[in-house]
Amino acid sequence: MKTLPNKIFNDPVHGFIEVPRGILLELIDSPEFQRLRRIRQLALTSLIYPGALHTRFHHALGAMHLMKEALMVLKGKGIEIQEDEFLGAQIAILLHDIGHGPFSHALENVFLPGWSHEAMSIKLMHQLNRKYEGALSLGIEIFENRYSRPFFHQLVSGQLDMDRMDYLMRDSYFTGVAEGTVGADRIIKTLMVVNDQLVVEQKGIYSVEKFIIARRLMYWQVYLHKAVIAAEYMLINILIRAKELFQQERLNWCNEPLSYFFQPTEHLENADDKDTLTYFLQLDDEDILYAIKQWQKDSDPILSRLCKGLLNRQLLKVRLQNEPVLSAEIEKAKENIPTSDAHYLCFTGSVSNLAYLGDNKEPIGIMSREGIIQNLAQASDSYNIEVLSSSVKKFFFCAPDRFWWNKTNN
Numbered sequence: 001m002k003t004l005p006n007k008i009f010n011d012p013v014h015g016f017i018e019v020p021r022g023i024l025l026e027l028i029d030s031p032e033f034q035r036l037r038r039i040r041q042l043a044l045t046s047l048i049y050p051g052a053l054h055t056r057f058h059h060a061l062g063a064m065h066l067m068k069e070a071l072m073v074l075k076g077k078g079i080e081i082q083e084d085e086f087l088g089a090q091i092a093i094l095l096h097d098i099g100h101g102p103f104s105h106a107l108e109n110v111f112l113p114g115w116s117h118e119a120m121s122i123k124l125m126h127q128l129n130r131k132y133e134g135a136l137s138l139g140i141e142i143f144e145n146r147y148s149r150p151f152f153h154q155l156v157s158g159q160l161d162m163d164r165m166d167y168l169m170r171d172s173y174f175t176g177v178a179e180g181t182v183g184a185d186r187i188i189k190t191l192m193v194v195n196d197q198l199v200v201e202q203k204g205i206y207s208v209e210k211f212i213i214a215r216r217l218m219y220w221q222v223y224l225h226k227a228v229i230a231a232e233y234m235l236i237n238i239l240i241r242a243k244e245l246f247q248q249e250r251l252n253w254c255n256e257p258l259s260y261f262f263q264p265t266e267h268l269e270n271a272d273d274k275d276t277l278t279y280f281l282q283l284d285d286e287d288i289l290y291a292i293k294q295w296q297k298d299s300d301p302i303l304s305r306l307c308k309g310l311l312n313r314q315l316l317k318v319r320l321q322n323e324p325v326l327s328a329e330i331e332k333a334k335e336n337i338p339t340s341d342a343h344y345l346c347f348t349g350s351v352s353n354l355a356y357l358g359d360n361k362e363p364i365g366i367m368s369r370e371g372i373i374q375n376l377a378q379a380s381d382s383y384n385i386e387v388l389s390s391s392v393k394k395f396f397f398c399a400p401d402r403f404w405w406n407k408t409n410n
Contacts, residue, residue: 009061013170017065023135024090028061030131031281032098032124036060038284042171043103044231045222047313049175052222056097056104062166064094070155070162070188079193084138085152091139092156096163098124101280102288106232110239111261111280112268120280127277154198159357159364160187160208168214171222180218183207192367199365199373205380208364212388216355224351226318229396234310237344239288241303242295253294257282302341305408314407316345316398324348325397333399346399358389 006018007025019025027033036056045052067090075081099120101107108117122144129136145153155162165184172180190204200208245251246262254262260279261268296307309315325348334342366379377385
């Protein structure tokens with residue numbers, strides 16, 4: 001019987017990605033995974049960096065590719081990795097983002113308060129595992145950090161995991177922000193396992209330092225860019241306002257999946273998991289964009305103006321600062337907005353940037369040529385590592401400029 005060749009994906013970041021026929025390709029071809037083609041990796045960041053239109057589908061394939069590369073490197077160094085472990089680790093990283101909702105992190109808690117995309121990913125993994133008669137069991141164990149060899153989980157979700165490696169490379173490429181470029185190949189080539197824990201050989205230390213710095217810079221320049229904050233909070237407030245109007249029976253248009261998630265929270269808490277997953281899988285970025293196009297004509301002035309502002313890139317103005325915003329300043333800004341619901345347009349909050357958890361929480365181990373393992377801060381000759389392990393918190397203030405209300409009413 002003739003063996004079919006591997007499936008090849010041409011990826012702009014990693015080049016050709018080969019996927020063997022079997023469970024990996026079946027998962028990629030499944031409707032649950034294909035949905036990730038319709039979910040942008042960076043939500044509304046394309047409003048600031050026009051090239052940032054790549055999807056979770058791209059990222060998941062790239063992360064799986066890097067996982068394969070890392071496992072091959074470790075096997076080449078004599079680390080025993082069984083065939084089922086090799087496959088299980090690839091399944092875990094391939095499906096690590098399958099639970100992302102529309103616009104990724106931007107709407108994380110809007111549809112299901114208190115739920116994370118990781119929790120949804122686990123539920124969907126178990127659903128797929130039943131569909132494929134237990135073929136995903138080891139991958140789920142690795143993803144949930146229940147497997148006896150923790151370095152597999154560290155490659156999926158850790159300080160130097162393949163998820164971060166790919167998204168930094170990919171997001172840097174598509175945004176054009178060169179500061180996010182990392183030497184993933186170099187880091188992967190210097191990975192090692194000692195006592196089933198992932199470490200980095202001494203010769204990779206500078207690449208690791210660059211990786212941590214790049215992550216810090218990407219957060220300030222891309223993920224927490226002030227215009228990105230404005231756009232994403234406008235999107236969040238659109239959904240919150242629409243949900244409020246729906247429950248008051250004042251929303252002019254709503255499709256079935258949104259109607260399900262716009263029910264009161266207590267309804268969702270008592271909802272059947274199967275129904276929740278079914279409706280969740282029916283939602284993607286295109287549904288939300290279509291809803292926003294419908295809601296721009298809604299009779300509610302707040303919802304209408306927020307939708308028009310987002311569609312036409314007439315964003316709220318944002319200021320980032322080191323100290324909390326004074327309540328008097330917020331109230332003064334609200335005076336210029338002719339509505340009692342001004343809190344949808346004028347609000348404050350905070351963002352944090354932590355590039356490295358630090359040696360006291362989840363240290364990166366550096367192995368010397370003599371086989372001695374030290375924490376990164378001990379092994380490094382750079383003072384930046386200690387600085388980068390400190391969280392930086394900034395406060396933002398969003399409000400319309402004085403012409404915004406009229407512009408969005410055109």
